[in-house]
Amino acid sequence: MLLxxxxxxxxxxxxxxxxxxxxxxxxxxDEESGQRARDLELERLGxxxxxxxxxxxxxxxxxxxxxxADPEVLRALAAGQRGALATRLTALVGGGEALDEINLxxxxxxxxxxxxxxxxxxxxxxxxxxxxxxxxxxRVRGVRLxxxxxxxxxxxxxxxxxxxxxxxxxxxxxxxVAAAAVDLSAALEGLRAATGGRxxxxxxxxxxxxxxxxxxxPVVKSLAAPEARNSLVAPEARExxxxxxxxxxxxxxxxxxxxxxxxxxxxDLAGGRAATxxxxxxxxxxxxxxxxxxxAQGAAVLAVLLAALALLYxxxxxxxxxxxxxxxxxxxxxxxxxxxxxxLPTGNDEIGRIGGAVAVFRGVMRxxxxxAGQRDRRLxxxxxxxxxxxxxxxxxxxxxxxxxxxxxxxxxxxxxxDSASPQSKGVGDELGLLALGFSRLATRVSxxxxxxxxxxxxxxxxxxxxxxxxxxxxELEIARTMQLSILPQAFPDSAGLDIAARMIPAKEVxxxxxxxxxxxxxxxGLVIADVSxxxxxxxxxxxxxxxxxxxxxxxxxxxxETLRRVNTLLAAENEQxxxxxxxxxxxxxxxxxxxxxxxxxxxxxxxxxxGAVSVLERSAGIALAVMPDMPFAERRIxxxxxxxxxxxxxxxxxxxxxxxxxxxxxRLAAAVGGPQDAPARTSxxxxxxxxxxFADGAPQSDDxxxxxxxxxxxxxxxxx
Amino acid sequence: xxxxxxxxxxxxxxRTEGRIDSGNxxxxxxxxxxxxxxxxARLVVDMAQLTYISSAGLRALLIAAKKARPNGGxxxxxAMAAHIREVFDLSGFSSLFEIHPTExxxxxxxxxx
Numbered sequence: 001m002l003l004x005x006x007x008x009x010x011x012x013x014x015x016x017x018x019x020x021x022x023x024x025x026x027x028x029x030d031e032e033s034g035q036r037a038r039d040l041e042l043e044r045l046g047x048x049x050x051x052x053x054x055x056x057x058x059x060x061x062x063x064x065x066x067x068x069a070d071p072e073v074l075r076a077l078a079a080g081q082r083g084a085l086a087t088r089l090t091a092l093v094g095g096g097e098a099l100d101e102i103n104l105x106x107x108x109x110x111x112x113x114x115x116x117x118x119x120x121x122x123x124x125x126x127x128x129x130x131x132x133x134x135x136x137x138x139r140v141r142g143v144r145l146x147x148x149x150x151x152x153x154x155x156x157x158x159x160x161x162x163x164x165x166x167x168x169x170x171x172x173x174x175x176x177v178a179a180a181a182v183d184l185s186a187a188l189e190g191l192r193a194a195t196g197g198r199x200x201x202x203x204x205x206x207x208x209x210x211x212x213x214x215x216x217x218p219v220v221k222s223l224a225a226p227e228a229r230n231s232l233v234a235p236e237a238r239e240x241x242x243x244x245x246x247x248x249x250x251x252x253x254x255x256x257x258x259x260x261x262x263x264x265x266x267x268d269l270a271g272g273r274a275a276t277x278x279x280x281x282x283x284x285x286x287x288x289x290x291x292x293x294x295x296a297q298g299a300a301v302l303a304v305l306l307a308a309l310a311l312l313y314x315x316x317x318x319x320x321x322x323x324x325x326x327x328x329x330x331x332x333x334x335x336x337x338x339x340x341x342x343x344l345p346t347g348n349d350e351i352g353r354i355g356g357a358v359a360v361f362r363g364v365m366r367x368x369x370x371x372a373g374q375r376d377r378r379l380x381x382x383x384x385x386x387x388x389x390x391x392x393x394x395x396x397x398x399x400x401x402x403x404x405x406x407x408x409x410x411x412x413x414x415x416x417x418d419s420a421s422p423q424s425k426g427v428g429d430e431l432g433l434l435a436l437g438f439s440r441l442a443t444r445v446s447x448x449x450x451x452x453x454x455x456x457x458x459x460x461x462x463x464x465x466x467x468x469x470x471x472x473x474x475e476l477e478i479a480r481t482m483q484l485s486i487l488p489q490a491f492p493d494s495a496g497l498d499i500a501a502r503m504i505p506a507k508e509v510x511x512x513x514x515x516x517x518x519x520x521x522x523x524x525g526l527v528i529a530d531v532s533x534x535x536x537x538x539x540x541x542x543x544x545x546x547x548x549x550x551x552x553x554x555x556x557x558x559x560x561e562t563l564r565r566v567n568t569l570l571a572a573e574n575e576q577x578x579x580x581x582x583x584x585x586x587x588x589x590x591x592x593x594x595x596x597x598x599x600x601x602x603x604x605x606x607x608x609x610x611g612a613v614s615v616l617e618r619s620a621g622i623a624l625a626v627m628p629d630m631p632f633a634e635r636r637i638x639x640x641x642x643x644x645x646x647x648x649x650x651x652x653x654x655x656x657x658x659x660x661x662x663x664x665x666x667r668l669a670a671a672v673g674g675p676q677d678a679p680a681r682t683s684x685x686x687x688x689x690x691x692x693x694f695a696d697g698a699p700q701s702d703d704x705x706x707x708x709x710x711x712x713x714x715x716x717x718x719x720x
Numbered sequence: 721x722x723x724x725x726x727x728x729x730x731x732x733x734x735r736t737e738g739r740i741d742s743g744n745x746x747x748x749x750x751x752x753x754x755x756x757x758x759x760x761a762r763l764v765v766d767m768a769q770l771t772y773i774s775s776a777g778l779r780a781l782l783i784a785a786k787k788a789r790p791n792g793g794x795x796x797x798x799a800m801a802a803h804i805r806e807v808f809d810l811s812g813f814s815s816l817f818e819i820h821p822t823e824x825x826x827x828x829x830x831x832x833x
Binding site: 506530531532533534577578579581599600601602603618620621622623626627630650654660662701702 | 739741742743745771772774775776778779782783786807810811812813815816
C-alpha cells in the first residue's frame with residue numbers, strides 16, 4: 001500500500017473518530033437540553049395549572065363571599081344555628097349557584113352546614129387545613145380528593161375563606177369558615193384554554209376523570225398505563241385504569257402528528273396526590289424542525305469531513321508527486337538511465353530535500369556514465385586498433401586459418417555484446433576478450449608455425465627425394481640409352497635383305513629385345529624376345545638372355561639346339577622365376593631359306609609380295625628359363641622374293657585403346673597385309689603408326705617391339 | 721583385376737576377373753602365394769571371368785607353382801577363354817599346368833588326387 005494511501009486512511013479514521021465523538025457530545029447535549037426543555041415545559045404547565053386553579057377558586061370565592069355576605073347566614077353561623085343556616089343557604093343556593101359543595105364551619109371548627117344532603121357527608125376541609133383559616137389569616141385554594149362516601153371518590157377544586165362578622169366594637173371577628181368546591185373540570189377548562197392542548201385527568205385510583213371524549217384518549221391511555229399490564233389488576237379493570245408516569249414528558253405519534261405528552265401530578269390539599277394531569281401538545285412542527293436541524297448538522301459534519309479529506313488528498317498528491325518524481329528518477333538511475341532529465345523542484349521540506357539529493361545523485365551518476373562512456377569509447381578504439389592489428393597479422397596466415405580466425409574474432413565480439421552468453425561470463429571484461437582473441441591468434445600462429453616447419457621439412461625431404469629421383473632418372477636414362485644402343489640400329493647391308501626393327505619400351509627400359517647378328521658366313525641370326533615383366537628386372541634379364549643367346553647361336557648349332565642350351569642355362573639359377581619368350585631364326589642369305597625355333601613366343605607373320613598374310617608354323621617350345629632340358633623343334637621355310645616376315649612381341653597385339661579393346665591379330669594382319677613394294681622401314685613405321693593410332697593416347701601397358709625382314713632374293717638387287 | 725577366394729570341398733578356388741597385367745601382377749602373385757601357403761595346398765585358379773593375362777601374370781603362376789611343388793601342392797587352372805588359352809599354348813605353359821574346362825572339373829580332379 002502506498003504511503004499516501006496509508007496517510008489518507010489514517011487521517012480518515014482519525015477524523016471519523018473525532019466526528020463520532022463530536023456527534024456523541026452533541027447528542028448528549030441535545031438530550032440534556034431536551035430534558036431541560038421538558039422540565040421547563042412541566043414548570044410552565046404547572047404554572048398554567050396553578051393559574052387555572054386560582055381563577056376557578058377565585059370564582060368559587062366570589063360565590064362564597066356572596067353567600068357569606070348574607071346577614072342571615074352570618075348570624076346563623078355566628079349563633080351556630082344549623083337549621084337556620086341550612087334553610088337560608090338552601091334558599092340562596094337554589095337561586096342558581098354553580099357550586100358543587102358548600103361547607104360552613106363554626107368558629108370552633110365544627111361542620112355546621114354541608115350542601116351534601118347525606119347524613120355523614122365528608123367535610124371538604126380537614127382539621128389541619130381548617131385551623132389556619134380559623135385564625136383569619138389563611139385561605140385555602142386547591143384540589144381535594146374526597147374518598148369514599150355515598151358519592152364515591154370525588155376530586156374537587158376547593159376554596160375556603162374565613163367568615164368575618166363586624167361585632168359591636170366595630171372589629172370583625174372570625175365567626176366561621178366557608179368552604180366550597182366545584183368539579184375539577186372547571187380548572188381543566190381553564191388549562192385547556194391556556195395551553196391549547198388536549199388535557200386529560202386521571203384520578204389517584206387510575207380512573208379517568210376528564211377528557212374521555214377526546215379521540216386521542218385511547219393512544220394516551222396505552223402510553224399512560226404501561227406498568228398496569230404487568231400488575232395483578234384484573235383484565236377488565238386494567239382496561240379502564242391508567243397509572244401515568246408521576247411527572248415527565250414523552251412523545252408519541254398519532255394520526256400522522258407528533259405529540260408531546262406531559263404528565264403532571266396534582267397534589268391533594270390534605271397531602272398526597274389527588275390526580276394526574278396529562279397534557280398532549282401537538283409538536284409536529286417542532287419535531288420536524290429538530291429533525292431538519294439534525295440532518296443539517298450531520299450533513300455539515302460529513303461535508304467538513306469530506307472537504308478535509310479532499311484537501312488532504314490534494315495536498316498529499318501535490319507533495320507526493322514530487323516524491324514520486326524523485327522515486328522515478330532514482331529507479332531510472334538504478335536501471336542505468338540517468339540521462340532522461342526531469343527538473344525536480346527543490347524546497348526546504350523533506351520532499352524538497354529528497355528531490356535535491358536525487359538531483360545531486362543523478363548529476364554524479366551522469367558524470368560517472370560520461371566517464372564510463374569515455375572509457376568505453378577509449379576501449380573500443382583500442383579494441384578496433386588491436387583488431388586491425390590482429391587482422392593484419394591474420395593476413396599472413398593461410399586462407400583457411402585466416403578465415404576461421406576472423407570468424408572466431410567476430411564470434412568473440414558477438415558473445416561479448418550478449419551479456420548472457422557463457423563466453424562473456426568467462427571473459428569478464430574487454431581486456432579478457434582481447435586476451436582470448438590473442439590466445440586464439442597465438443594458437444593459430446604457433447600451429448601454423450609448426451605446420452610450416454613440418455612443411456619445410458617435408459619439402460626438404462621431397463627435394464632430397466626429387467634429387468634422388470632425378471639421379472635415378474638420369475641413371476635410368478643412361479640405362480635406356482645403353483639398352484637401346486645394344487639393340488642393333490644398323491643391319492648387314494646385303495643386296496637381298498632389307499631389315500628394320502624398333503623397340504618402344506613401356507617404361508624407361510624394357511624387357512623386349514630384338515637382335516640381328518651373322519652366324520658364320522652365310523647365315524643371319526634374327527631374334528625377337530619378350531622377358532616377363534617390365535622395367536629394370538626385365539632389362540637385366542633381357543641383357544643376360546641376349547648375351548647368352550648370341551653367344552650360343554654364334555657357335556652355329558642351329559635354332560633348336562640354341563634355344564635348348566640357352567633355356568637350360570637360364571633355368572639353372574632362376575629364383576625369381578623370370579622367363580623369356582624367344583623366336584629365333586637363321587636366314588640363309590644365299591637361298592632365302594629360313595630355319596627357326598620358337599620358345600613360347602608369338603609366331604611371326606609372313607606376308608607375300610602379293611600381300612597374303614600367313615602365320616609361321618608353330619613349333620613346339622616353351623618359354624625359356626622356366627624348366628631346364630626342354631626340347632625345341634626346328635622348322636624351315638623358303639622365302640620367296642618380295643616376302644616379308646614380321647617379328648613382333650605381344651606388346652603389339654595386346655596394345656589397348658582407351659576403352660580396353662585389344663589391337664589383336666586381325667588388325668595386325670590388316671596393317672601389314674596387302675601388296676606393297678616398300679622398304680622394310682616403311683612397313684615398320686606404318687605398323688607402329690597404326691598401333692599408336694589405335695591406342696589413341698591410352699597408356700602403353702607393355703613394351704612394343706617389331707622387326708621387319710624383307711627378302712628380295714636373287715633378284716632383290718634389281719628390284720630393291 | 722578382381723579376385724575372390726572360395727573353398728569348395730577342401731580345394732581353394734581363386735576366381736579371377738578382368739585383366740592381369742604387370743600393374744597388378746604382384747597382387748595376383750601375393751594372392752596365389754597366400755593360397756598355396758606352407759602345406760599341401762590344392763588350388764584352382766578359375767579364369768572364367770578373366771579377359772587378359774600378361775607375361776607378368778604368367779610369371780606369378782610360375783612362382784606359385786614352384787612354391788607349391790616341394791610341399792606336394794597342386795595348382796590347376798580352369799575355364800580359360802580361347803585367347804587366354806592361346807597365350808598359354810604359345811608360351812608353352814599349357815604343358816606346365818593342369819588345365820580343366822570348368823571349375824567343377826578342376827576341383828573334382830584336385831579333390832580326387
